[in-house]
Amino acid sequence: MIAGVSFQLATEKDVADIHRLEEASFPAPWRREFFLSELDASGRFNLVARREERLIGYLFAMWFFDEMHVNKIAVDESERRRGIAQALMDRCIEFAIANAVRTISLEVRKSNHGAQAFYKQLEFMATYRRPRYYPDGEDAVVMTKVL
Numbered sequence: 001m002i003a004g005v006s007f008q009l010a011t012e013k014d015v016a017d018i019h020r021l022e023e024a025s026f027p028a029p030w031r032r033e034f035f036l037s038e039l040d041a042s043g044r045f046n047l048v049a050r051r052e053e054r055l056i057g058y059l060f061a062m063w064f065f066d067e068m069h070v071n072k073i074a075v076d077e078s079e080r081r082r083g084i085a086q087a088l089m090d091r092c093i094e095f096a097i098a099n100a101v102r103t104i105s106l107e108v109r110k111s112n113h114g115a116q117a118f119y120k121q122l123e124f125m126a127t128y129r130r131p132r133y134y135p136d137g138e139d140a141v142v143m144t145k146v147l
């Protein structure tokens with residue numbers, strides 16, 4: 001529990017706020033339509049965090065049989081280091097365990113040391129690198145957690 005913060009499954013009416021935070025958080029943001037199509041797709045676990053009415057974080061993940069992939073996680077800069085991302089991931093991991101998922105994976109920019117530290121304390125391991133994964137040519141580090 002984080003005082004004043006609630007967590008819900010993302011819906012279409014969240015997309016404008018999600019997209020605003022996406023643009024503030026990533027150098028190559030997803031387009032709004034991409035979030036909408038993720039909300040329509042099957043095998044997804046998409047969450048938002050709100051403080052009162054204000055959207056302060058989101059997590060978008062997909063799962064298929066025993067594998068889960070976290071596509072996106074971001075927290076508003078003014079709300080970081082308060083455990084919001086941790087709470088989003090805790091819920092994702094809880095969902096994964098309830099659905100017999102065995103591994104959770106994700107990509108993170110090689111230069112994004114803050115996010116890598118975040119994943120490491122959740123016991124994700126850097127498993128390999130995807131060269132030039134991002135549109136600007138930066139490598140991705142693939143990190144995996146075995147449940």
Ligand SMILES: CC(C)(COP(=O)(O)OP(=O)(O)OC[C@H]1O[C@@H](n2cnc3c(N)ncnc32)[C@H](O)[C@@H]1OP(=O)(O)O)[C@@H](O)C(=O)NCCC(=O)NCCS
Binds near residue numbers: 082084118119
């Ligand atoms: C990465 C991100 C989601 C973390 O969100 P957050 O809500 O600040 O994370 P939490 O408060 O839950 O962090 C939990 C723990 O993870 C670690 N951690 C989180 N951010 C960290 C950072 N920038 N540097 C080092 N460790 C960090 C710490 O151990 C932290 O515990 P502490 O604050 O008690 O030391 C957030 O920084 C963000 O939105 N960044 C921009 C988008 C992004 O890079 N997303 C990931 C893409 S792969």
